[in-house]
Amino acid sequence: MTNRFSDCTSLLKDHKVLEILSEFSPEFVGSIPIGVDLPHSDIDIICELRHSILKVLESFSSYPSFQISEKVLGNIPSIICRFRLGSEKVEIVAQSLSPKKQIAYQHMAIEEKILNEKGETFRLSVLEKKKEGKNTEEAFAELLGLKGDPYSSLLEYGERE
Template sequence: MIENFRNIEYLEFGNERQKLAFSEIKKYEILEKLENYNPILTGTIPIGIDLPESDLDIICECQNHSEFKTYLSENFSNKKDFKVYSTNQNGIESTVAEFKTDNFLFEIFGQNIPTEKQNAYRHMIIENRILNEKGADFKKKIKKLKSDGLKTEPAFAELLGLKGNPYTELLKLEIKTVLFLGKPT
């Protein structure tokens, strides 16, 4: 079980795709370049339920979206298929940069919310706990549903029998995660 997702060293000892992600993040100094924005790698690769086309999602905390967009452009616009844009996600201003490296599509996502309180991180922590509790067979079922076209949170909701919005319903399981990890998120 991984408890500290803030340090990506765990990837170096993970599955082949995690090792490749570690190598690529280090090669391009992605986290070093983002360190002032409290970056955390989130998504499916850290918890081992990724598909071959899964991207590397890095969440950041940014107070000023205009400055963040400029910073992202200055540091990553030389990468293949770079684009940066602002969007509104669940009523929250968000800045997103996308680019490709040798083996991955990166998505850098910034909100004016501490990274450990952003939904992407919260979902990953909850999903990781569930995967650890339910075991390898459950993990295979999640990956199968994902390969059949479901997004991650809807796949979890389906297997757990959650009704309603899967993103919201998963967050309702967070209190169990706090109890499981023994510390607040």
């Protein structure tokens, strides 16, 4: 785990973000927990979409840059809440699936497994690709030689391995 992960976890704890979201099974996912983040990477939190979530997300409305939107992500209707905690950008995505079944969680689990198998040199290569402008999934897919859509090809790679 990176120091940034610890710093972000402390920030979330200090502001009780995961506690406020606790009834929605929040998970801190994305590039920060697995150490392939860049300084501008968001704190990504996924949780389960339930009727009461909008009211709970509104409790973050006093934070800078607060906004809530609806979007279809991977064919799944989603509610996205964004705001800032100090210098960090936070993005909460709620979908009608348990968080561990959401694609963001599955991608992170596959990426973490790959990093554990391929080591530090591979992790540094992912970071280089991201500095060139690729997102995390694109960087992994390119380094692994995966063809087609990086999101689905990474899931398929994870199922094969």
